[in-house]
Amino acid sequence: MAEKKKISRATMARFPIYLKALRAMGHIGKDNFLSSELAEVTHIQDTTIRRDFGFLPQKETLGKRGYGYDTNHMIEALSEMLGLGLDESIILIGVGNLGSAILKYNRWKYTVGKIVCAYDANPDKVGSVYGIDIYNIDDLETSFPDKCKIAILCISDDVQETVNRLVKLGVKGIVDFTHNHFVVPKGVEVQSVDVVVAIQELELKMKANEEE
Numbered sequence: 001m002a003e004k005k006k007i008s009r010a011t012m013a014r015f016p017i018y019l020k021a022l023r024a025m026g027h028i029g030k031d032n033f034l035s036s037e038l039a040e041v042t043h044i045q046d047t048t049i050r051r052d053f054g055f056l057p058q059k060e061t062l063g064k065r066g067y068g069y070d071t072n073h074m075i076e077a078l079s080e081m082l083g084l085g086l087d088e089s090i091i092l093i094g095v096g097n098l099g100s101a102i103l104k105y106n107r108w109k110y111t112v113g114k115i116v117c118a119y120d121a122n123p124d125k126v127g128s129v130y131g132i133d134i135y136n137i138d139d140l141e142t143s144f145p146d147k148c149k150i151a152i153l154c155i156s157d158d159v160q161e162t163v164n165r166l167v168k169l170g171v172k173g174i175v176d177f178t179h180n181h182f183v184v185p186k187g188v189e190v191q192s193v194d195v196v197v198a199i200q201e202l203e204l205k206m207k208a209n210e211e212e
């Protein structure tokens with residue numbers, strides 16, 4: 001049996017970039033591509049791309065002279081390698097300033113999936129925003145999307161209670177924009193996103209640059 005090649009972190013980090021670009025290509029009906037074309041879109045050298053592709057599992061990933069690579073095969077191979085749920089059904093809770101902005105930017109369908117619906121406690125918000133259905137949070141249990149595992153939290157009130165309900169429904173990952181502390185059981189991951197923390201980290205790096 002052939003020895004499994006060790007993949008560097010740098011190569012692994014480039015795979016999602018290729019995948020995003022290829023899904024976009026597939027979306028516009030481009031069935032095959034040359035490494036030079038992918039290089040143009042991703043700004044990664046085509047020699048690097050070809051070398052990275054050599055780590056992918058399927059035989060079909062080998063490019064053919066003049067034809068290049070098959071877009072769908074490469075998408076499959078990259079998805080398999082990354083083991084990502086690229087078609088995740090994601091929900092968003094809290095359609096206020098922040099939530100609305102995120103709904104407007106629901107452009108992840110080539111990478112991680114997309115927001116399929118959203119919820120708010122304010123009945124006036126029920127309807128549709130940027131083409132996405134908004135439900136009353138009271139109807140969470142009855143309208144919860146099938147197999148949804150990821151929720152984005154942009155709420156200001158009752159955070160722990162809302163998290164508990166989401167976990168009960170099978171949510172395994174939360175992108176948290178709230179500034180509230182809450183707890184989740186083992187097996188549920190929380191990824192916090194905070195502009196203030198980002199600015200503080202930036203300042204620390206700037207300070208370190210000044211001291212160099």
Ligand SMILES: NC(=O)c1ccc[n+]([C@@H]2O[C@H](COP(=O)([O-])OP(=O)(O)OC[C@H]3O[C@@H](n4cnc5c(N)ncnc54)[C@H](O)[C@@H]3O)[C@@H](O)[C@H]2O)c1
Nearest residue numbers: 094095096097098120121122154155156157177193194195
């Ligand atoms: N992480 C960051 O960098 C960052 C930046 C800005 C705001 N925030 C936080 O994000 C949250 C939203 O901010 P915003 O400016 O959009 O506020 P907002 O008041 O404009 O919107 C909050 C929305 O959530 C709804 N809501 C509140 N509690 C709810 C619940 N339990 N269930 C369902 N809907 C609920 C409200 O009806 C409202 O529509 C706040 O907690 C805020 O502190 C974080």
